Amino acid sequence: MDTSTEPEIVMPGDRVLVILDKRRRYIVEARRGVVLQTDRGVLSMDDVLGRPYGSRVEMRGGQYAYILRPLPEDLMLLGFRRRSQVIYPKDLGYIILLSGVKPGSRVVEAGVGSGFLTFTLAYLVGDNGIVYGFDVREDMIKTARSNLMMAGLLNRVRLAVHDVRRGFPVQSTVDAVFLDLPDPWNTVGHIYSVLKASGRVIVFQPTVNQVEKTASALKKHGGFTDIRAVEILLREYIVEEGRVRPHTRMIGHTGFIIHARKVLIEGGEKK
Numbered sequence: 001m002d003t004s005t006e007p008e009i010v011m012p013g014d015r016v017l018v019i020l021d022k023r024r025r026y027i028v029e030a031r032r033g034v035v036l037q038t039d040r041g042v043l044s045m046d047d048v049l050g051r052p053y054g055s056r057v058e059m060r061g062g063q064y065a066y067i068l069r070p071l072p073e074d075l076m077l078l079g080f081r082r083r084s085q086v087i088y089p090k091d092l093g094y095i096i097l098l099s100g101v102k103p104g105s106r107v108v109e110a111g112v113g114s115g116f117l118t119f120t121l122a123y124l125v126g127d128n129g130i131v132y133g134f135d136v137r138e139d140m141i142k143t144a145r146s147n148l149m150m151a152g153l154l155n156r157v158r159l160a161v162h163d164v165r166r167g168f169p170v171q172s173t174v175d176a177v178f179l180d181l182p183d184p185w186n187t188v189g190h191i192y193s194v195l196k197a198s199g200r201v202i203v204f205q206p207t208v209n210q211v212e213k214t215a216s217a218l219k220k221h222g223g224f225t226d227i228r229a230v231e232i233l234l235r236e237y238i239v240e241e242g243r244v245r246p247h248t249r250m251i252g253h254t255g256f257i258i259h260a261r262k263v264l265i266e267g268g269e270k271k
Contacts, residue, residue, distance in 0.1 A: 007052035010067060015079065015150070016053075017070040018043060020063060027070055027079035038063075072123055076116050080147040086116040087180065087204055088254050090234040096120060098259045099176045099200050104128045106172070108194060110164040110187070111135060111180035115144030117204075121178070122153040132170050134162040168194040179203045182210070185217035192223045195262040203258040211256045224260040231256050 010016055010030050018026045020040050028036050034045040041061025048057060053069045070079070073089045087095070095117070101107055103126035112118045112133040121131045135141050138161050148154040162169060165186050168177075173196045179187065184203045191201050201224070205211050211229050218224045235250040 007054060008069065010048050010051055010053060012049060015070055015075065016048065017068040017074050017078070019066045019068065025074070025078055027074060072120065075151055076119060079150060080114060080116065080119070081143050082114045085206075086114055088234075088251060090232050090251060091204065091254055091257060092117060092120050094230070094232055095178070095202050095204070095257055096124065098257070099178070099202055101125060101176055105175045106130050106132075106170075107176045107178065108132045108164075108168055108170060108174050109134070109178040109180075110168075112144045112159065113140055113180060115147045117178060117180070118144055118157060118159075119148060119151055119153060122148065122156040123151075125156060127156065129156065131157045132168070132174070133157055133159045134164050134168075135159075136161065136163050164190060166190075170194060174199065176200045176202065183213075184210075185213045188217045188221050188224075192221065192262060197262055197264055199262045201260050201262070204255050205258060206255045208256070211258060214258050218258075218260045223262060223265050225263050227258070227260045229256050229258045 012031055014030045016028055016030050018028055018036060020038065024038060024040065026036055028034065028045065030045045030049055032046055036043040041059035041063040043057065043059045043065055048067055051057065051067060053067060055067050056064050057067055058064055101121060101124050105125045106129060107121055107125065109118055109121060109131060112135045118131060118133045125131060133144060141159050141161055145154065145159055148157055167190045174194055175196055176199055177191050177195055195201065203214050205214060215227055215229060218227050231253065233252055236247045238245050238247055
């Protein structure tokens, strides 16, 4: 029998997205005895297990909740622990498009922080790819490891406490390098060494001063082309019949995205 159209069922151990309304959204592990307590009522996972995703479930208190399978964005924004400023989904989408990361890619990330970009990369490279993640702070590595374990993607990532200004300790060249560092211009020579020819480097920076220094360092090196910088702004709209309008608040400046590609240098590699 063709079961492709049958709904997926909530199974023990699943992470589910519980939506009460626009502001009340939760990530909950679906296990016997687990209870979600909110100001609108109580939801027992006993009442959720075995139901199809997309179901509407009545909570104790009369409020109804929708049970959905979480998207990567839901896991990051609702389920992850944070110990630092994170890269928002509006920037992550464009970063991934620029990078060309796909199943099987081998990539390096420096400045993993809480692991938002690390998770996105691990989600994309698949079981045949690998993400090497470095940070100078052990507490950041621990937080990223915890978040990746919760998301079930830790097997695709190699995390280590390391300062990439001393180089990238990987055994072969990689398809892309991602940096979220205060001084990425001090790593340009090491980036060139670890990247495959035509490989991409993506740098996330909060200030224009850093953008200028990073772009200048990439240009002076001579081994990079297609150097550009962009900023992504996101404005959501209130969609109601007869009164569609933008929200009074928006996600404005979060950071600048710098992109470049490695090219071969005549006469050999430049350090």
